[in-house]
Amino acid sequence: MTSTDSARAPRLPREQRRQQVLGAALEVFSSVGYHAASMDDIAERAGVSKPVLYQHFPGKLDLYLALLDAGLDDLRAAAKAALTTTTDNRLRVSAIVHAYFAFVEEPSGAFRLVFESDLANEPGVRQRVDAVDLELARLSATVIAEDTGLSDQQAMLLASGIQGMVQVAARRWLRDDATDSTRGEAAELITSLAWRGISGFPLTHPPQDDDSPAP
Numbered sequence: 001m002t003s004t005d006s007a008r009a010p011r012l013p014r015e016q017r018r019q020q021v022l023g024a025a026l027e028v029f030s031s032v033g034y035h036a037a038s039m040d041d042i043a044e045r046a047g048v049s050k051p052v053l054y055q056h057f058p059g060k061l062d063l064y065l066a067l068l069d070a071g072l073d074d075l076r077a078a079a080k081a082a083l084t085t086t087t088d089n090r091l092r093v094s095a096i097v098h099a100y101f102a103f104v105e106e107p108s109g110a111f112r113l114v115f116e117s118d119l120a121n122e123p124g125v126r127q128r129v130d131a132v133d134l135e136l137a138r139l140s141a142t143v144i145a146e147d148t149g150l151s152d153q154q155a156m157l158l159a160s161g162i163q164g165m166v167q168v169a170a171r172r173w174l175r176d177d178a179t180d181s182t183r184g185e186a187a188e189l190i191t192s193l194a195w196r197g198i199s200g201f202p203l204t205h206p207p208q209d210d211d212s213p214a215p
Contacts, residue, residue, distance in 0.1 A: 136163060
């Protein structure tokens, strides 16, 4: 490393440097996409030399996949919490919708790597995104099947339909510069739509000690 590099990139613990590189890469990938980004751009944004960058990630795809995994982990954790922290189905619907809206509004822009990647057809990317989509749909489908008595396949269709609607609506809200709704207002609007649909299916196994209206 040159003296110039040392001046602009003070020595940091390895993990701290890795997080610095990841943060810079996320900014670059989110702003210009995978194909237009270069390792030179990322190194410059991170304030490190390319040799230092390659010490942490052997290539651009490895760096991208590390960021994608982190974004998917965040989405998975938020969605799981929404489905498991309450047994009130109206609150579950609201929580999952709010989780997706919060994810797309996250300033880091990680949602673009998950939902709007220009690398969507790369097998490693597609496999990761599809796996999390399937995992979260199955979690919702399990709740739907248990409560409604629908078959697993029918519950999976409903869960996938709701999930797709929420994803598209959240991204549309974020892109709409003329929107007159806050994130909370927009999420509640979509919650109302989703709840009116799913609550039309009668509960065959209503939860115990739950005073909320049965769907």
